[in-house]
Amino acid sequence: DRELEAMALVEKERAARMQAEAQALAQLEKAESEQAALRAETSARLEEMEAKRAKEAAARQHDTAQLEAQLTAEREERARREAEQAKEIAALRAREAEAEARAAKQRAEVERLAREQAMTEEQAREQAERVRKLTG
Secondary structure, X not given: OXXXXXXXXXXXXXXXXXXXXXXXXHHHHHHHHHHHHHHHHHHHHHHHHHHHHHHHHHHHHHOOOOOHHXXXXXXXXXXXXXXXXXXXXXXXXXXXXXXXXXXXHHHHHHHHHHHHHHHHHHHHHHHHHHHHHHHO
């Protein structure tokens, strides 16, 4: 009877740990999915910015007859836009780094739960062996 109770308790603990591990894995998958989405968003935004810059450069070369004041105004606006874009890129990279940090944290949690599960199973085997020895 004690052996059955010990086995039931071990099984209950194992099920709880497996559920915790499954939840941690789901969170890891979510974090990695968010990280991939942010990387894709960052890449798309960078490509869009590069295309826009290339288009602006071509337009500037075509309009060489513009007045110096217009060129100065364009340069100032371009510098402002590039500063905004750099700020956007930095924000996207910060979000990506946060997503990477969350994914690393989830991976560490999954590894910790796996180690804990292995230790618990070993303890359960040892406890079951002690119960068997005690009960004959």
